[in-house]
Amino acid sequence: MSVIYNGGRLSLPDTLDCGQAFRWQDKGNGWEGTAMGRQLRLSQEGENIIFHCSQEEYDNIWRSYFDLDTDYAAIQAQLSELSPVLKQAIDFAPGIRILRQDPFEVICTFILTQNCNIPRIKGMVERLCQSFGTKIADGVFDFPTAETLAQQTVESLAPVRAGFRAKYLLEAARMVAGGQIPFEDIKSGDLDFGRKALQRIYGVGPKVAECVLLFGFYKTAAFPQDVWIKRAMAELFPGKGPEMFGTEAGLAQQYIFHYIRNRNKDVEAS
DNA sequence: CGCCAGGTTGTCG
């Protein structure tokens, strides 16, 4: 059972391993991951991206998750006109898409990102799922629910090895489980409303809130500024700020983030 | 072995 996508602008490695999601793994002959309560395998043959699932599951879940109904070529063309440097970053990895992830999962995973590198983040997220997630198949677990996590303690969370982030995780879970985070209002509201609402969570500051808005609520104008983006902005767009990228700043941010981290990789390898 | 990691909090000037 499989569905073929050949609409272009979808790179599996660039989209699944660019630091927006942490549960996808390169299996060599394809990618595997868990999201939205489902496990999925993807592979590639030439221009075709193959979703190993039913047409129904593809239509109901993955088409939206991978943002396949959005015209990336059009957005990229529009962004490319803003700056030649931005165009260069986009052309470097035009197959990056913004995944439409579950908001609670994004709150948790980006709480875990703080002061931590990406390989380690993946480890913590995986241990969190293995320890507290609902079993989907042998050795495969969904991301934990807010209710399950809210019942934990710093001690019971020890296997995750989240360090000082454990207490933040618990607070976030308790607030979400307690209905104190207005998901629907954040979805329909403007960026500043979302920022304020999310930053009421202990352990969620400006950067994590921005990531949650972009990756968890598909607020494409959100522009997370981490150490890499700050460096990139200083070097590539001196004196400029996120405003220059307009309503699709979040996408620009992803292309810049990936570009600054990977532009020299081919050189180093040779 | 030491530096740094997709930051946030608490504290101090």
Place this chain on the structure above:
DNA sequence: CGACAACATGGC
């Protein structure tokens, strides 16, 4: 408000 240490842990 801006600067700065502390925070747990492990990847490189």
